[in-house]
Amino acid sequence: MSAETMKAIIKAEAAPGAVCSEIAVPVVKPGHVLVKVVSTAICGTDLHIYDWTDWARARIAVPMVFGHEFCGRVVEVGEGVTRARVGDLIAGETHIPCGKCYQCDTGLQHVCQNMEILGVHSPGVFSEYALVPEPCVWVLPDGTDPDVGAVYEPFGVAAHAMLVESVAGKNVAVFGCGPIGLFAVGIARACGAAKVIACEVSPDRLTMANNMGASHLVNSREQNPVESIKELTHGNGVDVAVELSGNPIALQQALGSITRGGRLTIAGLPPRPVEINVVDDVIYKELRIYGITGRVMYDTWYTVSNLIESGMVDPRPVITHKFDMCDIDNAMAAAKGGKAGKVILRP
Numbered sequence: 001m002s003a004e005t006m007k008a009i010i011k012a013e014a015a016p017g018a019v020c021s022e023i024a025v026p027v028v029k030p031g032h033v034l035v036k037v038v039s040t041a042i043c044g045t046d047l048h049i050y051d052w053t054d055w056a057r058a059r060i061a062v063p064m065v066f067g068h069e070f071c072g073r074v075v076e077v078g079e080g081v082t083r084a085r086v087g088d089l090i091a092g093e094t095h096i097p098c099g100k101c102y103q104c105d106t107g108l109q110h111v112c113q114n115m116e117i118l119g120v121h122s123p124g125v126f127s128e129y130a131l132v133p134e135p136c137v138w139v140l141p142d143g144t145d146p147d148v149g150a151v152y153e154p155f156g157v158a159a160h161a162m163l164v165e166s167v168a169g170k171n172v173a174v175f176g177c178g179p180i181g182l183f184a185v186g187i188a189r190a191c192g193a194a195k196v197i198a199c200e201v202s203p204d205r206l207t208m209a210n211n212m213g214a215s216h217l218v219n220s221r222e223q224n225p226v227e228s229i230k231e232l233t234h235g236n237g238v239d240v241a242v243e244l245s246g247n248p249i250a251l252q253q254a255l256g257s258i259t260r261g262g263r264l265t266i267a268g269l270p271p272r273p274v275e276i277n278v279v280d281d282v283i284y285k286e287l288r289i290y291g292i293t294g295r296v297m298y299d300t301w302y303t304v305s306n307l308i309e310s311g312m313v314d315p316r317p318v319i320t321h322k323f324d325m326c327d328i329d330n331a332m333a334a335a336k337g338g339k340a341g342k343v344i345l346r347p
């Protein structure tokens, strides 16, 4: 390690915005690896931190480097680390489990009671170097496109959400075609879904959904998705709906579009409690509802590797913008617009 200082995007003040500064390179600690960051991606969480929303105010201690989706090369390993060696190209799990609670002890580390998140509770990856705890290390095949490596983490949310039950031969609807919804469309198609119906309000994102393999596109602003889905499924409704928009109306539409005995997965975060018709849409339908957060460690990571590295799903059509890291304001503006898929920041 020769460099002593590095560029980093800092949330400097308890106010909207972020700055590109020169700070000290982190010193490797036991149980951690030091990574030279090659590519990062902007997540919805980063927009909250940048905009300094109530969500961010409640969680972030300034000043802090933020960002959590990354691909980088290991340049130093701390004492006791066995998951990676110097020179490995890695992606990163961003949920840091405690390893001690009931969930961690019973195979549910991804819903740890004491979960910390890289770039939220500890310094993040929008920097030239980053310190990554060993449980977050996921080694990639050498030669992986670093921008693809940077989206393994959000791709994992899509894989966990879509494949919590098999979709082979089933009709599937995806509500919300942001990056995770777009990945979900590609995963459903690759894993043998019959119809993959993408419901979204942005025409640009519907075009991207088409590129990811959606069989039918529904513009939810112009058509009623429940009616459109019924028409496309002989009046039955879909077997599977995956809600990724976080829009309360979309959640109600997802419920209304599922056939009896079907499955709903919810991973979009509604901004407030949502009223649903439990009698008609859940009980009488014998609906199975899954809440999904993060990725199963490391079950989902193996699935993501299999899907991407076999070529079954190519995440690249979802990557629409690339910026130099210090061009953070323009990158954030692009990420907020309805035209963007995934926005990449490179140090």
Ligand SMILES: [Zn+2]
Pocket: 043, 044, 045, 068, 069, 153, 154
């Ligand atoms: Zn993320």
Ligand SMILES: [Zn+2]
Pocket: 097, 098, 099, 100, 101, 102, 103, 104, 109, 112, 113, 114, 115
């Ligand atoms: Zn735990």
